[in-house]
Amino acid sequence: MTATDTTFRRLCAQHGIAVTHQRQVLYEVMQGMDGHPSPEEVYARVKREIPAISLATVYKNIHLFVESGVLREVSLHHGSQRVEMNEAEHHHMVCSRCKAISDISADALNLPEQRRQLPGGFLVERYSVDVIGICLECQGLERGASRV
Amino acid sequence: MTATDTTFRRLCAQHGIAVTHQRQVLYEVMQGMDGHPSPEEVYARVKREIPAISLATVYKNIHLFVESGVLREVSLHHGSQRVEMNEAEHHHMVCSRCKAISDISADALNLPEQRRQLPGGFLVERYSVDVIGICLECQGLERGASRV
DNA sequence: TATTGAACGATAACTTTTATTGTCTATACT
């Protein structure tokens, strides 16, 4: 039993999900990847370990990992393109439960002075802040009676 | 000639794009929409004004508007899902030209104290900051010789 | 007003993601 093996089993126990061979390999392979891999990239990489694995399994388990908090996704609103109709300077509040996006004025967030230059010589144009949290409606559902 | 009509013609002149009936109606319809409409939603709405319009036209012109700066998109990385492999607390630098995403530590941005509660009773879990700008490579391309 | 390159509509194709279905396996319970 390796170290990551134990870690993964503990993670699964914590989040109440079953330990399977596919999930374990998936987790370990992803741990070894840098950057921000897409499901396809993960699939290509994990296929080297389990050639018979299905793309659907990769998708389902990435979802499961994200839902259960084992993993995080880069952006909560990557489904389809959305355009900005609010012309005022603003940022976004994104509900982590229902994914709803609402605007919040830049003032209400009082951000610090923006750097013009960042590590790696990155030239700053603007900041775009997503405040991740739970919207009022989803808070209500959480407190309220259980759904049928 | 209406007010928005004139506005739109000026915008097109500024950005060097042709004025067509479809683009004009598209622009006006979108101005009248709230929130963060998707291309499909825009299509449904604009179809009421121009029943014969094609979905492809909507997509092409939303792209054009975004590229030319007439319109902004909510998120620069909505293509496919991406998962986070960096476990440290960090944010992102997103190149507006090549869309590359790189990590930047939370310290390097020195964000203000996070509010726990925001307008509308939104309960904050965390902030996720995208710094939009131009990466070093794209700066080089810009300065350097013109491409073939 | 005639010319011409760009934009349009129709639709096929492509990419990404989800759903379905029959088989298999991990887990719980003897």
Place this chain on the structure above:
DNA sequence: AGTATAGACAATAAAAGTTATCGTTCAATA
């Protein structure tokens, strides 16, 4: 340990979102 069963798996079809192709029509400008 042996078995029942809920859940996970692979294969694949289908849905959703987006882009490309191509013949026709229109806007810019001479």
